[in-house]
Amino acid sequence: MNAAIRTRGLRKVFRDPERGEVEALSGIDLECREGEIYGLLGPNGAGKTTTLRILATILAPTAGSAEVAGVDVAADPLEVRRRLGFLSASTGLYARLTPRETLRYFGGLHGIDRDELAARVEELVATFEITAFADQRCGGLSSGQKQRVSIARAVLHDPPVLILDEPTTGLDILGTSDMIEFIDARRSAGRCILFSTHILSEAERLCDRIGVIHRGRLLGAGTLAELREQTGRDYLDQVFRALVEDA
């Protein structure tokens, strides 16, 4: 399988007015393949969000390189954005637009042809069971309904790569279940999904491969079996602890 996401020596330094230079990433080497779910596992402040934001072209790397679907994030960020869908826990929706208008708006920003967009919007509305509230304003939707609209928005242009930053944070049980189903379905469609989480059970259940990140460094990466072998532990929480303690 080809690498859909690849980073080499990815480094990010923030300049904080009070703390001076803060190194958020210290040379991350990451590789995610097509048709694969890759889970980035780490505690709060480990560098997960920074990594994903660099891949989504929101942040510029201080050093190193990153490619998404074969395109360098620093060289052609607009092309990278055309090839990825991005969703984070803090993603919001325009309260005064309806789900249908939201999808049309973002479809327009992706330059999708009007007729094609209309068909695509109806397809997504049906796929994500949005029909019943497709013409209500987003501000009045429940959190689960909003989540479905956000997911539809992220895959509107059918991107080969999907980056999800802690996608289940703040969701109830049904919302979490919907999200997990969605991620699984994207893999079946041959897409690459990179998602960050600190919930071990999600990673254990979904991920083909897992990367453990701590204090800006990738401490280990591989399938669960490979990580078990590397650390000599059986359960993911023990694997995680062993990698962090050895660092």
Add this chain to the structure above:
Amino acid sequence: MNGNRSLGFAVFAGEMRRLTRDRRAVLLAVVLPMVAFPLLFLFSGKLGDLAEESLASREVTIALDLRALDPADARAIHAGLGDVDLLVTTEAIEVDALPGRDAARGLLGTTRHLLAIARPAEDPDEDPRPVLHLFHDTDELPEEAEDRMRAVLRDVRAEVSEARLVAAVGADPGAPFQTEAVDVASPEDAAGRGLGSLLPLLAVLVLISGGSFAALDAFAGEREAGTLETLLVQPVPSGAVARGKYGAVLLTGVVAFAGNALSLFGCLVFDLGSMPSLPADTDWSLAGGRLAFGCLLFLPTAAMICAVLCLLSARARSFRQGQLATVPLSLLVVALAAPAMQPTADLGLLAALVPITGASLALRDAVAGVFAPGAQVAVAVASCGWAALAIGQLRRTLDAERVLASGDAEEEGSTRRVQSRTALRWGFVAVLVVYVGGGRLQAVDPMIGLLLTLWVLGLGLAFVAARGTARRAGETLAETLGLGTPRVTHVAGAACLGLGLSTFAGMLFEWQARMLPMPRRLGEMESLFAFAEELSPFALVLLLAVSPGICEELLFRGALLSGLRRDLRPWAVIAWQALLFGAVHASVYRFLPTAILGGVLAAVTLRARSVWPAIVMHSVYNTAVVLQGIVGVEWLGSPWLGVLVVPGVVLVAVRVGRGSL
């Protein structure tokens, strides 16, 4: 490029769709600007009528002693007073026996509003002295009584003079020298002058009120809602996003401005309201053309103001922070537009280059029918330049990393910002308390009231505000108030700055007097403290220089600055300090000098990390102003003292290690 244009338009269309669905945006950008004038005319007319009726229907009591006048003249005055609604008592008042103001107040008591006393000449060869008016200006009735008495005396004087002249020489020899003024200006010119002096100020106010909500919603609001991040990961260049959002803000601001101007125009054309300088037979089509030309000249400035609103909003971490930032911007913009209200302020080349001021003067002149192509072209070019600069800066600001990078620190930051938010609240409380409480106290007794305002209200607020900051920061009250030992260099520098800046204050007052002249009555009230003549220079310095130096500094540069500086950048601390310190002095005519002084004092305190240099600087500054203005020490007005600012800045700029503030 075409693709970017269509993407920018897509963002613009999305913004407009959301804005038109927001009730607050529609209210601020369409409804309020459209109804403001009709409501203003309606209520100001009604209130004015009511106030006039109310005042005219109230009786005032004037005690007269006209024994020193010719009986015929006294009768004429009585006859004149009979035309107005007065309660007049005629009695003997021995003015020469009055030892001072206290005795006069005693004579007035609570039932009389005015004592009018005619005084004979001190020497038989000299003219009689003017009629003495004694009143205690506690409310509008003594003022009303004084106005009525003055009017009667003016009429009687004119009649008596003319009658005696005619009796003496058979005809009035002054008749050929009298004037009869006829304004030959066209109604459009007269209308334009009236409208032109108002429009620039209205334009900037409406632009800010209409555009600020759109800007806050488009940038700070989106950031808070989490939609900005989504937008910035779409395949749309940040320039196109900035253009689209900015276009929506500009359109909203222009709609607000146009709606407001049209509603004003409509009110005048259809006679819904009137303005003093607008004749009834105005040709409104010509005036409308001039208005359109003026608005066209003002358009680049509208574009710049909207870009600055977007800039502030894009840099704000939240909607609320953006709202706070628009307050000082509004004051600054109003200050820059204010010269257009002054007929004496001319549109020269230098003024044309000043943002907002140049365009405001050009708008005023265009509406008044004054065409100065050179200056107007300069305004258009300079305004376009300023607008382009602001728009370019906006595009750079809307960089995803800049907008979102600090997001991870938001939670920590919001906890820390409690200190500055609380300090600002205390600042506004202080302004209100000084307005209301201090104003009342000083109305009862100026000197005691001033002392109580400073030492009780000021210090009380300082200690209460500082106690909360100290508790949250885990430090002592003295540390929060900045009472640590300062460096000698900082104290010496502050003293030099205080003395040096006092000379610039004089120049600033002179400049302001030209641009925004103080009304005569207010000037008389503010120019001298009534009790000053009863005090020695030493007591004056203690009361008007040292007391404010200690109390105001402990409140503003001690308690409030201590809270502000923990969360805000130095420039923001200085700006807020300037605003609050200017506001607490409760006079638009003193706002600029006091705001500048407040900003400089804040900068000195931030640098010195102690409040003592600010206390010294403020005391020295006030001492110089008091000794020069009240005691008359002339050498303190020498411009050469301004040179002391240089060593002052150098000494204050000396690096300091750990301080206590």
